[in-house]
Amino acid sequence: MSRRRLRLGAFMRPVSIHTAAWRYPGAFPDANFNLQHLVRFAKALEAARFDAFFMADHQAVLNMPIQALKRSATVTSFDPMTLLPALAMVTEHLGLIATASTTYNEPWHIARKFASLDHVSNGRAGWNVVTSGNPAEAQNFGREEHWEHAARYRRAHEFIDVVEGLWDSWADDAFIRDVDQGVYFDPEKMHVLGHKGEHFSVRGPLNVARPVQGWPVIVQAGASDDGRQLAAETAEMIFAAGGPIEEARSFYADVKARTAKAGRNPDHLLVMPGCFVVVGESEAEARDKRALLDSRVHYDSAIASLSVALGTDASRFDPDAPLPEEIPETNASKSGRERAIGIARRENLTVCQLAQRLGGYAGAAMVGTPAQIADQMQEWLETGACDGFNMMFPYLPEGLDDFCQKVVPELQRRGLHRTEYEGRTLRENLGLPRPANRFFS
């Protein structure tokens, strides 16, 4: 029997999660917003046999102080559902996953656009369902206040149900196109949804044929209890937090158990944590690269992030000294505070270095040689911590090229990553079944 393989997504909006990526030596400062660069990245990911190009999204410029905002490359970026059809034309196998919110959209538009993307890409679309965590979005859609958490999730449940119902408006063989008889479709194979629920009233049918994949792949990222439950009931991929491996195992076991309890095959919900990766010829070189990257986080942004994490004004500390022993307790998140202090102690960082870590990217990371990184990925896969990863590159193009050219071949040698695509659609490559039509067998 062949070895179980990693699923690999590339988390590409922003192209790097790291705030200072655009300032790294050799980086494309406009990587997040230059079509030709994005085409290059998509082609490289396909050559490395990635499962998917994954785009996060916000419907707002993020709400942060202008001193930090003006240093952010992510204030301008393409709408994912406009970019991905373009990338579909320059790739053949790479999955194309876009984030779209159930809070500030209508089910009709989402059903139609993802069905269209699935047709345009010949079966490579995925929908990352979010409920919009960013309160700034509300103000771009006529609301002073963001919807509260539970209400967002109730709406999301109904939204997904309506979208899937619209995708099933037509049997797969509805369109007979009988030129002689002048019959374009079989009326028995069209379903009028007629949905009337708490949040939505949608008649249907959708004016797009059933997607190539039946339904585009459903992705979710929520880690809350509501989020895990929604994923267990409806999702096929979870973009999970990268946390320590023990926490990842516990998360993995929890959502797989919830999935089984919901009457689904747990193998049909893939858990793929985010994974920030810095590759070096030696471990020291990788650590130096990361330190150089962190050092490019501007002090203004960095110290603001540290102050938020500690719940106290960190600008009064000596930037070049270690973090003071005594940090006053405040009403800041206790876990965020402890995490920040833990990083500083563990890696022996100065105040400035800690601030730059937090202002850059402080989530879980794999930093080392290709073999070391492959070892870690293998451990995660083989000890029940994940089914694969959504890779996050530290800077572009080098960080992406390092992973594709150095780590991917190592994973392939170990039989942990495909050398050729198995299928034609994203579902086929991910090993996910094509959903039956609710209304037609």
Added chain:
Amino acid sequence: MSRRRLRLGAFMRPVSIHTAAWRYPGAFPDANFNLQHLVRFAKALEAARFDAFFMADHQAVLNMPIQALKRSATVTSFDPMTLLPALAMVTEHLGLIATASTTYNEPWHIARKFASLDHVSNGRAGWNVVTSGNPAEAQNFGREEHWEHAARYRRAHEFIDVVEGLWDSWADDAFIRDVDQGVYFDPEKMHVLGHKGEHFSVRGPLNVARPVQGWPVIVQAGASDDGRQLAAETAEMIFAAGGPIEEARSFYADVKARTAKAGRNPDHLLVMPGCFVVVGESEAEARDKRALLDSRVHYDSAIASLSVALGTDASRFDPDAPLPEEIPETNASKSGRERAIGIARRENLTVCQLAQRLGGYAGAAMVGTPAQIADQMQEWLETGACDGFNMMFPYLPEGLDDFCQKVVPELQRRGLHRTEYEGRTLRENLGLPRPANRFFS
């Protein structure tokens, strides 16, 4: 001085306005919904130096009896804003105009998607603003009743204003990307819209840089008094009805006068009627092609259309006889009734032939040799009836290829159509100015 030239759009959704296009000998029955065919058409239009590929749209399966609906190729078609980014990748100069409704969308989404399309296509996007004439759309967006006409137009005015304001969120030179200083944009060059109006409250700024064209080209099709006025104040292209040339001249004079009265240069609102065109080696051949096409309209669809036009059950007439002399007056639209009777008398059609004309496409048409068609187009252009046309092909691919390969060269010989694109963007090719930013000079 060079001759004034025609502007040419191609009205491509549905790929043919004619109901029976998919049944014409040699036609692609799935032309409306097959990416490879659409790519072929886009490339042919670019080779013929068309200004734009123009997509209409509905947010519903059209509400018609199933006996007619099942014969319609347009029940399935791509979302325009998903298809056009894909076509942007296989063309370089062709403008890409998509219809989007102000009634069942939010300004944020429209601003973002069209700005993204304009960047992806390097300045070739256009937005055909509609208020949704099709009442069936309401039921896909939680409403039992369609919005009434005047309310739709008030909303449209404010919607366009908000979208343009969002497009101007950033000065053209806002993004300085100063790697050394770590400054991605100049905060003085970001504008927070802060719109609060009757229908919308939108904070901004948009999270996309200003479009390449400043604003995508604004297109409208409304012919009502409200529609003309909205166009005069805000549009740069009107997709007008094709009517008789005298009516077209009167429409042209009216909207140009309204444009001047609104304080705008009338040359910056292009009037481009729809133009259904059937090309033959001889006039007789062209007429035969049209008759063959009309004959492919199924009798069920045809007679339903005739009954609607006459306001009486036309299935009781002898299909192979001329229209009876006496048609009872009813509460059907008088102008529709007179138009139908006029066509039957003028062209000496049987009841069945008239029904098939009405069930196929009964709007203004140019049917003849390349020289005859070029003569008519020239007359329209040179006698103040239009600035160009949005061409409607009778069937695909042949009808499109006939026009591009036979009529276009004739127009080029006469100096009425370009042989090379003048500019890089849709605006440059249409001779439209790049709008100044409202908030930054």
